[in-house]
Amino acid sequence: MFAELDEPPLDPILGLAQLLAGDTSPDKVDLGIGIYHDDQGRAPVLDCVKAAERWLLETQPSKRYLSSSGNADYNAATRALLFGDGSDGFARSRTIQAPGGTGALRLASDLLRRLSPGGRIFIPGPTWPNHPAIFKATGHELVVYPYYDIETGKVRFDEMMATLGAMGAKDTLLLHGCCHNPTGADLDAAQWSAIADLVSKTGAAVMVDLAYLGLGDGLSEDAAGIRLLAERLPEFIVATSCSKNFALYRERVGALTVVGASETNAVRAHAHALPVARTLWSMPPDHGAAIVAHVLGDAELRRGWERELATMRDRINTMRNRLSARLAGHGDRDYGFIARQRGMFTMLGISPEGVETLRREHHVHLTSSGRVNVAGLNEGNVDRVADAIAAVGNA
Ligand code: PMP
Numbered sequence: 001m002f003a004e005l006d007e008p009p010l011d012p013i014l015g016l017a018q019l020l021a022g023d024t025s026p027d028k029v030d031l032g033i034g035i036y037h038d039d040q041g042r043a044p045v046l047d048c049v050k051a052a053e054r055w056l057l058e059t060q061p062s063k064r065y066l067s068s069s070g071n072a073d074y075n076a077a078t079r080a081l082l083f084g085d086g087s088d089g090f091a092r093s094r095t096i097q098a099p100g101g102t103g104a105l106r107l108a109s110d111l112l113r114r115l116s117p118g119g120r121i122f123i124p125g126p127t128w129p130n131h132p133a134i135f136k137a138t139g140h141e142l143v144v145y146p147y148y149d150i151e152t153g154k155v156r157f158d159e160m161m162a163t164l165g166a167m168g169a170k171d172t173l174l175l176h177g178c179c180h181n182p183t184g185a186d187l188d189a190a191q192w193s194a195i196a197d198l199v200s201k202t203g204a205a206v207m208v209d210l211a212y213l214g215l216g217d218g219l220s221e222d223a224a225g226i227r228l229l230a231e232r233l234p235e236f237i238v239a240t241s242c243s244k245n246f247a248l249y250r251e252r253v254g255a256l257t258v259v260g261a262s263e264t265n266a267v268r269a270h271a272h273a274l275p276v277a278r279t280l281w282s283m284p285p286d287h288g289a290a291i292v293a294h295v296l297g298d299a300e301l302r303r304g305w306e307r308e309l310a311t312m313r314d315r316i317n318t319m320r321n322r323l324s325a326r327l328a329g330h331g332d333r334d335y336g337f338i339a340r341q342r343g344m345f346t347m348l349g350i351s352p353e354g355v356e357t358l359r360r361e362h363h364v365h366l367t368s369s370g371r372v373n374v375a376g377l378n379e380g381n382v383d384r385v386a387d388a389i390a391a392v393g394n395a
Contacts, residue, residue, distance in 0.1 A: 012129075016367060025363040029385055031376040032365045034181065034344060036215075036244060036312050039378045046247050048305040052294040060290070068277045069270070070097020070255075070284045073293035078240060078255045081213065081296070082223055089230035093259045094270035096277055097284040099252040101211045101241025102130060107256050108207055108237055109138040110276045112172055116205065119170035122163070124148070126347070126369070128181045131174065131209070143171075148183040150349040153337025155185050161198060169203035177210030177238070178222040179343020182371035186216065186342055192225045196232035206236040214245045214309045215316065216342035234261035235269075242292050244344070245309055251288030312375075316344060319377040326386035344375045354392040362388035 016032045035043050069075065075095035083089030098104040112119065121140045123131050124147035132142055143166075146159040167173060175195070180186055187195070199206055208226050216222045229236050235258075242253035256273065260266035277284075295301045324338035338346050350358070350370035358364040364385055366372055377385060 012367065016365065019359060020365050023359070023363055023365070027381075027384070028363040028365065029376060029381045030365050031373045031385070032367050034244075034373055035249065036247065036316075036344065036375040037378070038312075039315065039380075041376075041378060043247065043249075046305065046308045048295045048301045048308060049246060049248065049291055051301055051304070052291040052298075055294055056287070056290055063286075065283050066286060068096070068274045068283060071286060071289040071293050073297060074253075074289040075255065077293055077296040079257060081219065082210070082226060082238060082240070082257060083230055084220070084227070087227075087230075089227065089259060091263055092230070092261070092266050093257050094266045095255045095257040096270060096273050097289050098239075098254045098256050098277070099281055099284055100243060100254040101209065101239055102134070102254065103252065103281065103284070104239035104241070104254040104256040105131070105134050105209065106138070107273060107277055107280060108239055109135050109140065110280065111237075111256075111273050112205065112207070113138050113140065114276070115272070116170045116172070119168075119172055119205070121172045121174055121207075122167060122204075123174045124160075124176070124180070126182055127174070127176070128209075128211075129369075147180075148185055148347065150347060153183075153185060153341060153346070155187060155191065157187075157191055157194075161194065164195070164198055164204075165202075167199075167202045167204040171202075172205040172207050173199060175206065175208050175225070177208045177213065177225050178216040179212035179345075181211065181343065182345045182347055182367075182369060184341030184343050184346040184374075185337075187225060189224065189228065192228045193232070196229055199233060206233065208236065208238045210238055211241040212244055212343050213240065215313050215344065218313070219306070219309070230259060233259075235259055235265065242288065245312075246288075246292055246295070246305070248288045248291065251291070252285050253288035253292055316375050317342075319374050319382060320346075322382045323372075323374065323377060323386055326383050327390060330386070330390035338374075344373050346372050346374060348372060348389065350389070350392065357392050358388055362391070364388050 078095045079090050079093050120143050121135045122143045122145050125144040145163040146156045149156045213222050238257045240255045243249045258269040295305050321339045324335045327335040352368050355366050
């Protein structure tokens with residue numbers, strides 16, 4: 001069985017890590033892998049997480065299974081973060097814990113296949129490469145809708161809406177809730193509203209991927225899109241991740257939240273998702289979710305988390321301003337969009353050859369798609385990176 005296998009394709013993330021490790025320059029800059037770095041280039045464990053881990057170590061009475069739905073406090077805290085404690089969206093939703101945002105998306109994809117067989121999933125072009133991979137793995141047909149204008153750094157909203165006009169009642173629309181990966185270009189309130197109108201007309205389902213809550217403009221600001229959907233649509237689903245906003249990457253903390261027309265409908269949808277989760281991982285990992293539940297449930301730790309999150313967010317936005325301003329000094333192109341975009345990523349239209357030159361000649365590492373992780377910039381490297389990007393000529 002194994003002997004006849006072809007050489008597997010190189011894992012792009014592994015390839016990137018190898019190239020970075022092999023670069024011996026003391027000036028090397030990692031703008032590739034989607035991880036937040038502090039001003040010293042480190043990706044530390046948050047203080048609130050350390051405190052919750054200490055608490056967990058001291059007090060956890062057992063490691064017995066919880067349930068396929070996971071940690072109930074974490075699930076309730078997730079719904080409260082999304083819609084606001086006691087809100088209508090909170091009441092009309094139910095959450096299942098999942099291993100990371102990836103697990104939540106896979107669960108959603110399997111569930112959609114069961115509930116809406118034959119339905120297509122409309123995904124933005126470009127999107128996080130794991131989106132098409134996950135949805136194809138569950139047998140979905142995909143349609144790519146135009147999303148990003150690489151010249152202006154804006155959303156191609158009219159073209160997007162024209163393509164989405166072809167959605168049918170069995171189809172699903174995938175949206176990024178905030179901090180679009182890989183472009184950083186988000187929908188504004190009027191655009192969310194127009195999408196809600198369109199979806200109401202077509203009857204299509206909506207799935208929102210919210211992997212960067214709190215890293216754009218703030219916790220409630222970044223939830224504005226899904227809160228608007230909760231006001232306007234009877235039902236939709238949200239996949240969330242605490243990988244970035246709690247820096248819990250390897251602990252695999254995510255969730256799938258289903259919003260129904262009524263609480264009863266949400267409870268029913270949740271009950272249908274549970275047996276799907278059972279076939280995927282049976283029980284989700286507990287450690288990270290227990291940490292998040294404790295931090296969000298303890299007033300002091302929660303304040304600490306909000307401060308640490310604000311530090312990350314402010315640093316990203318400062319680096320956006322710095323990169324945009326420095327690039328502006330290099331020619332005619334208007335780089336104001338970098339400062340207006342949100343989240344960890346932007347795309348400047350750097351070709352694969354340009355990416356290679358940046359790595360070889362300037363020790364600046366990006367993914368081959370030309371995505372820039374702004375959170376890898378700091379006071380010590382931002383000017384040098386901007387000058388290198390300008391030097392490769394096609395930025
Ligand atoms: N969605 C998007 C858009 C992402 O960028 C990521 C992480 N790169 C995820 C989901 C999933 O993250 P994780 O599985 O690590 O929680």
